Amino acid sequence: MAEIPQPPGLPYIGSLFELDPKFTVKSLQRLGNIYGTLIYDIWIQKLNCLGPIYDLRILNISRIVVCNHELFDELCDENRFVKSVSGPLSQMRNLVHDSLFTAHPNEQNWGIAHRILAPAFGPVPIQEMFHGIYDIASQLVLKWARQGPSKPINVQDDCTRFTLDAVTLCTMGMRLNSLYSEEKHPFVRAMDGFMRESNYRAQRPHFVTRLLWWSRKQYDHDISFIRKFAKDLINTRRNNPTEDQDILNALIKGHDPKTGQQMSEESIIDNMVTFLIAGHETTSGGIAFLLYHIVKNQEVWQNVQKEVNDVVGSGRITSKHLSKLRYVTTCVRESLRLWPTIPVIAFKPKENHFPTTIGQDKFLIMPRQTVIALLPAIHRDSDIWGDDADEFRPERMTDENLSALPRNAWKAFGNGTRGCIGRPFAMTEMVLITALLAQNFDIDHDDPSHELNVDQIVTLRLRDFFLRVKLKPGLDSLQLANRLFNGQELRKGPEADATMTPAAKENLKPITVLHGSNSGTCESLSLQFTRDASRYGFDATMLPLDSALEKLPTDRPVIILTASYEGHPASNAVKFVSWLEKVKKPILSGVSFAVFGCGNSDWAATLHRIPKLIDRLLSDAGAKRLIELGLVDVFSMPIQETFEDWSNDKLWPALRAEYKIPELGPFPSESRVEFANHLRQTFKENNFIEASVIENKLLTAPGFRAKRHLELALPPDAAYKVGDYLHILPVNPRVIVQRAMRYFHLEEGTYMKVTGGLSTVLPTGKEIYVEEVLSRYVELCQPATQKNMECILQSTPDLKEQESLRQYTASGTSIQDKRLSILDLLEHAASSTISFADFLSMLTPLRARTYSISSSPLKCARSCSLSVSIVDNIEPKLAGTRILGISTHYISHLKPDERILCYIRPSNPGFNFPDSPERTPMVMVCVGSGIAPFRGFLQERSCRARQGQKLAPAFLFFGCKSPTSDRIYGSELDQLEEAGIVTVRYAYSGLSGREHVQDKLWHERETLTGIYKQGGRFYLCGPVVLRNSVLAVVRKIYIAVAEANGEDKSEDEYENWLGEMNRGRFAVDTFA
Helix, strand or coil: CCCCCCCCCECCCECHHHCCCCCHHHHHHHHHHHHCCCCCCCCCCCCCCCCCEEEEEECCEEEEEECCHHHHHHHCCCCCEEECCCCHHHHHHHHHCCCCCCCCCCCHHHHHHHHHHHHHHCHHHHHHHHHHHHHHHHHHHHHHHHHCCCCCEEHHHHHHHHHHHHHHHHHHCCCCCHHHCCCCCHHHHHHHHHHHHHHHHCCCCHHHHHHCHHHHHHHHHHHHHHHHHHHHHHHHHHHCCCCCCCHHHHHHHCECCCCCCECCHHHHHHHHHHHHHHHHHHHHHHHHHHHHHHHHCHHHHHHHHHHHHHHCCCCCCCHHHHCCCHHHHHHHHHHHHHCCCCCEEEEEECHHHCCEEECCCCEEECCCCEEEEEHHHHCCCHHHHCCCCCCCCHHHHCHHHHHHCCCCCCCCCCCHHHCCCCHHHHHHHHHHHHHHHHHHEEEEECCCCCCCCEEEECEEEECCCEEEEEECCCCCHHHHHHHHHHCCCCEECCCCCCCCCHHHHHCCEEEEEEEECCCCHHHHHHHHHHHHHHHHCEEEEEEEHHHHCCCCCCCCEEEEEEECECCECCCCCHHHHHHHCCCCCCCCCCCEEEEEEEECHHHHHHCCHHHHHHHHHHHHCCCEECCCCEEEECCCCCHHHHHHHHHHHHHHHHHHHHHCCCCCCCCCCCCEEEEEECCCCCCCCCCCEEEEEEEEEECCCCCCCCEEEEEEECCCCCCCCCCCEEEEECCCCHHHHHHHHHHCCCCCCEEEEEECCCCCCCCECCEEEHHHHHHHCECCCCECCHHHHHHHHHCCCCHHHHHHHHHHHCCCCCHHHHCCEHHHHHCCCCCCCCCHHHHHHHCCECCCEEEEECCCCCCCCCEEEEEEECCEEEEHHHCCEEEECHHHHHHHCCCCCCEEEEEEECCCCCCCCCCCCCCCCEEEEEEHHHHHHHHHHHHHHHHHHHCCCCCCCEEEEEEECCCCCCCCCHHHHHHHHHCCCCEEEEEECCCCCCCCHHHHHHHCHHHHHHHHHCCCEEEEEEEHHHHHHHHHHHHHHHHHHHHHCCCCCCHHHHHHHHHHHHCCCEEEEEEC
16 A cells, blocks of 8 residues: 655644634645645645645544546545535535535435425426526626626626526526615525535634634524525415415425425425525536636637527527527636536545545545545546646537546546535536527626636636626627517517407307227317317307216307217216216206217227217206217227318218308418527426336347336326326427428527417416427327318429429328328428418428326336337338337437326226235236236235235236346246246247247147136236237137037037127236
8 A cells, every 4th residue: 555645744733733724625636746746736836745645633533645547536436435414514514414526425305305306407497497597697797788898807706696596597487676676685694604614613623613702693684585585485475375386486396206205394494595605605606717718818819709509699588599509618627627616526435336446546545534526636647638638728628529438537516425516507608608698799807917816616617707898899789688678579470460359258158078088099089179169150068978967058068079988988088977877867858969979999899889879868867969970980980080081071061050150251271370599488287197207128139129118206196006107298300390490480599489379288378488389289299181282282383393292192092101200291392381370381290199007006116117119210111211119209208307297097898907916826928018008917916915815826927028128027027937927928929939929828728727717807908919810819718628629619618608708807008
């Protein structure tokens, strides 16, 4: 072992006098020059370097200081080292205790707070906060403009005001308005005093602190004031609750997705204060250092101005611009490299790894010994950054150069799990304020000879740094205000005036649309019908069927769209059907109705049972049928086109005739869409819960069709049963959204406002990004209908383009057979006059997709999992068209802590876990991701077995390609089989024998026959082709058993037997 160099010192106090209590980092840099790596120090001349590490002993306490990247890289290994809360941080616990910033490793409150608050700083919430940051940044820009070029501006003071106002507005909805006051806000004064005294306390003996009674008194007063300030903000919110998805509501209302716990009152205050301090103090210093460097280097400043002019021009800066300001971002990174405002990271060995060594076993680190990583030195290590490491050169921090750096070379925001949770917020502030200043000002130093003067109160900031600013030529403060707050002129689409007048709307006839839907198909059709109603003279209200229980209206027509699930009603129609079955004539006289039903011919015996039943029962009870029942077989017929034919050709004409509705004339789009560059306002979907992603991992080997495991944390009020469905509302792929934007010549950052429409799924009267609408509200990839094709043809004047479009149906096939979307068709019709508003009106609402939950609440009630097969393949039959599953594409790209919109629904009737698993054997048959519900069943069985419950036998027949490619959950199934929970029979279709599940069932027919005789239940989950293959084998086994018993069974007898099995003992769940 090599001896670690140590500065000379005195007995007991050690090297205490080597430290400047007002600027410890400066002293550490000086000692680093002598005893560590040769680093930049503007105050002293560089001295000879003796090594990259030294031992600083103060008051008999040893602190190892590391000054180069090689050693620092080892410290960043979280398997060996953890954060050490020592020095000033340990003193800050007097105020914020075990908060995110100051908690010791493994303190429970840190984990709870981190899991609750981390999602609040994800990409979507940060985009929501942009408007607030922009609001405060605009105030700063206007303040500087109005002060004029003759007044020097104290940069650090105003940056502190800006970041404090921004963090309180964006995270807590509170305006402090400190930019309008020359005096420091009392919170800032108390915080300055507390942090400076905490820094001093970390450097002096405890008995000295005890003697300084006046300092102790002020310190205690500052702590009391800060905590009261935070508590008052919390109480204000509790007394005036909001639905804002901000940090304060997350603190007050949030539940830990892992434990279900909420934060204690003390922890709420601790972390709120932490955000107020860390959220403004570090960033304000970062902005000041950044402005110092870019203004001092006029070539850099000119490059910044040029990039802002190229990207933004003279318009309003939006959040979409920030990602394009690459040079500004490199300047931010480079400034933070030279002067990270939190200049040190303290480590200590993990408890199970001490004593330990660093430097290739050269230096010994003793148990509980603190190792201080000095970031201003590490970020200037010439082995990493070159001989010009001390210079401000933004080009070294481009994305490409940054990714090529060695691991842990740049750590301005801390390390690993204890890194800065607010990094995206801080970067947004720094890039935005720089861009606003560059767009509107010419800036120079007040004193060109001024040298960097750094202050330290735990964090680093600038002292006595002044700038002078001058508005660019041709721009005055009034024009600046108009630019900041109004942006560009509103641009109307070609059909902006195609909207109904208020007088016309008042004359609309009310109509009620009721839907019964599990998978979302009937709900989506209902939304489309509701949206189109005003075109035909009706004002539609859409509700689930169960909401009409005992209160069907008689003053308006009632349109019912419902599905049949193995002969049972949808989960939101069960009560309505049960009530309707008891209703007698003439109780529903006066009700006028029409019914459209969905069904799947895979269940031929029960196809359309529920819509036919509702249609008959309504008529039997005295209601008036407006037109004949409309039906679609989702297996063999185009859903959208069939529904449009029924509604356009039959229902709307009948309704107009019945209610004497005159022709209202054509409406190219019932809603008006206005565009501008602006931030969207939040629109919150109804009837959905928010779940957050815990884990998203690939289950299959590379090169095989991907199957993924998605683990989700559910909100506290969400509950599910084993076998239930989770319906996920997806987001359209970005590449397709961008195609639509390009077609309609819409720039990123453009927002729209829908006005004039009565029935639309889009938020009306609200500003919302066009990307948001295209991503989250409409089906961009759904196959176009014949009606869509006709509309596009009529709007396309170019004859060659018309001929090209007609080619798609020249062979007599349906346009939907080609799987071409409306956007696909429009891209072949460049001359089309269809407006963006028309395009939106042609699209159907985005619907939720259905997935079987692959977990049991007995294992974890606060989370659930999905097992999803990803659809992304080239279809040769469609000329190489890429078939992209919208929902599975969305799922495959989800990251931990992202939030999704979803809702839970019961599984199909019959597809549930046995009520008496101790007496009911189970046979489960599946391929691929069809294992999802059965994994939940097996978890349920395992949990019950651990509770001491006896279980009847269970068999799983599982089809895969090979043991190494897609035997998903293989080790988990092995453990369950070893524990006696299940017997697994694999069928590998990719091996030489090419065995399929149905083959395995035939081989095990004696076992299956025995289970049948014991009253067992049989389940199947997989594609339709699996169902058909398995039923063929079931029929074969049925005949074989009959022949073995000397019986001659007819086809009718088999169908009757199968029908009986379908009513409680054989449950099927198929998917595309």
